[in-house]
Amino acid sequence: MITVIPGNRTAEYPEIFDAVHALRHQVFVDEMEWTDLASPDKREVDQFDDEHTMHLVSMQEGEVAGYIRVLPSERPHLLTDVLPDLQEVECDVGPDTWEASRYCVSPRWREGRRAFGSVGGELIAGLVEWSLASDVKHLIFEFEANWILRALQLQFLVQPLGRLHQIGKQSVVAARLSITSTTLPAIRDKREYHQPVIRGLEPIKLAS
Amino acid sequence: MGAGTKRWEQTVDFTQKIQQTTSVEGICDHLIDLTKNYGLDRLIAGTIPAPHLSPSEQKSNILFAGWPQDWMRHYVNQSYAYVDPILYRVTTAPGTAFSWRDTSPPPGREVSSKRMMNEAAEHGLKEGFAVPLVTLEGDLATVSFGGEAMDLPQEAAGLIHLVAIFAIGRAFQLQSQSELKFDPLTQRELDVLKWCAEGKTDWEVSVILGIGESTVRSHINSAMGKFSCGNRTALVVNAIRAGLIH
Numbered sequence: 314m315i316t317v318i319p320g321n322r323t324a325e326y327p328e329i330f331d332a333v334h335a336l337r338h339q340v341f342v343d344e345m346e347w348t349d350l351a352s353p354d355k356r357e358v359d360q361f362d363d364e365h366t367m368h369l370v371s372m373q374e375g376e377v378a379g380y381i382r383v384l385p386s387e388r389p390h391l392l393t394d395v396l397p398d399l400q401e402v403e404c405d406v407g408p409d410t411w412e413a414s415r416y417c418v419s420p421r422w423r424e425g426r427r428a429f430g431s432v433g434g435e436l437i438a439g440l441v442e443w444s445l446a447s448d449v450k451h452l453i454f455e456f457e458a459n460w461i462l463r464a465l466q467l468q469f470l471v472q473p474l475g476r477l478h479q480i481g482k483q484s485v486v487a488a489r490l491s492i493t494s495t496t497l498p499a500i501r502d503k504r505e506y507h508q509p510v511i512r513g514l515e516p517i518k519l520a521s
Numbered sequence: 522m523g524a525g526t527k528r529w530e531q532t533v534d535f536t537q538k539i540q541q542t543t544s545v546e547g548i549c550d551h552l553i554d555l556t557k558n559y560g561l562d563r564l565i566a567g568t569i570p571a572p573h574l575s576p577s578e579q580k581s582n583i584l585f586a587g588w589p590q591d592w593m594r595h596y597v598n599q600s601y602a603y604v605d606p607i608l609y610r611v612t613t614a615p616g617t618a619f620s621w622r623d624t625s626p627p628p629g630r631e632v633s634s635k636r637m638m639n640e641a642a643e644h645g646l647k648e649g650f651a652v653p654l655v656t657l658e659g660d661l662a663t664v665s666f667g668g669e670a671m672d673l674p675q676e677a678a679g680l681i682h683l684v685a686i687f688a689i690g691r692a693f694q695l696q697s698q699s700e701l702k703f704d705p706l707t708q709r710e711l712d713v714l715k716w717c718a719e720g721k722t723d724w725e726v727s728v729i730l731g732i733g734e735s736t737v738r739s740h741i742n743s744a745m746g747k748f749s750c751g752n753r754t755a756l757v758v759n760a761i762r763a764g765l766i767h
Contacts, residue, residue, distance in 0.1 A: 401529050429657045458686060459654055465690025466657045473536055477679045484617050486683065494758045503657060
């Protein structure tokens with residue numbers, strides 16, 4: 314199941330967030346070699362981990378199995394402040410547009426190198442459930458170009474925001490994914506799991 | 522406006538147009554319109570067949586069949602999937618898009634691989650560019666463009682890479698939609714829907730189409746039943762997504 318934790322309440326879950334930041338370090342620094350993010354305490358934390366961020370944590374058997382976070386587009390986010398080169402045209406911002414980042418699954422919970430595994434899929438399902446409950450219609454991503462194919466397979470409407478950039482061995486692109494009426498059904502069909510993955514979800518308003 | 526900006530706008534335009542295209546043939550035509558400017562006027566796309574599959578099974582994996590037909594037949598009959606250097610690169614190093622020139626034959630297959638590429642050239646496939654992809658299901662897929670004389674600047678190669686992903690993604694969408702099997706809408710239901718999408722009221726639609734207002738409502742109710750949705754907005758959105766109206 315997915316737990317949604319607003320950025321102003323992370324202090325209530327110290328163990329979860331210790332595991333979250335350790336997982337982020339393991340995946341992005343150790344595996345993907347984004348050495349800019351390296352930290353001596355093996356916890357990856359950045360300037361966007363503040364009270365405005367929403368954290369989605371996949372908990373399996375009491376441990377943090379996967380993670381994704383979303384940032385409001387009206388505030389500084391990765392595309393505006395960290396990866397502006399990926400942007401050819403400015404993306405419309407507003408309360409209905411959030412940016413997703415740091416999508417990762419713990420190695421123990423991955424199934425195969427390529428497939429849309431159950432924790433990875435649960436995070437995407439949770440992200441869309443949260444979006445629908447929060448009147449969020451568009452999600453900005455900076456991801457490997459191949460993810461556009463997956464987004465289309467999941468019935469998102471996709472708008473590229475810039476050209477492909479070669480970063481290491483990856484072709485990276487920024488894109489805006491719009492949720493359609495068929496997105497959540499398509500995700501649930503692919504996962505063969507039709508129940509909500511976020512328990513007791515209510516529209517959650519962040520502290521301003 | 523610089524050539525680069527213009528090319529970018531064409532690319533975005535393409536990606537939006539392709540998501541409204543309702544047939545695989547339409548997607549191919551749009552793609553070729555874009556790539557023929559770079560000497561690439563033929564394409565094939567599909568998930569990668571395991572070489573041991575029978576010719577008929579190999580064909581079933583093809584999404585866009587744009588190679589010359591006699592070449593396609595010859596390729597399958599000769600089991601060229603075993604020696605194809607492009608397929609070999611896609612299956613062994615599915616990272617980034619590449620030019621056919623930057624491939625090497627499967628080990629031990631150098632002679633037949635060279636023969637295959639020479640024969641491809643005789644069929645108008647001298648040079649080309651391939652985009653390897655991985656689907657949601659974890660299958661390898663590729664779009665391969667070919668032609669007599671490729672002239673593909675690096676910047677354009679990036680844009681072709683991007684549009685190829687949209688094209689194959691849309692093809693998968695159409696494939697899964699046809700599996701959903703909506704009951705088809707009647708012509709009258711479609712007529713009514715088109716005007717609903719324009720924001721017309723039941724009364725306005727009834728005047729435009731010269732039918733009764735209650736008839737308009739019954740067409741809408743019937744269409745909502747077919748799409749399993751409960752209101753007009755959802756109906757219109759579903760019909761647009763299914764490519765029935767624009």
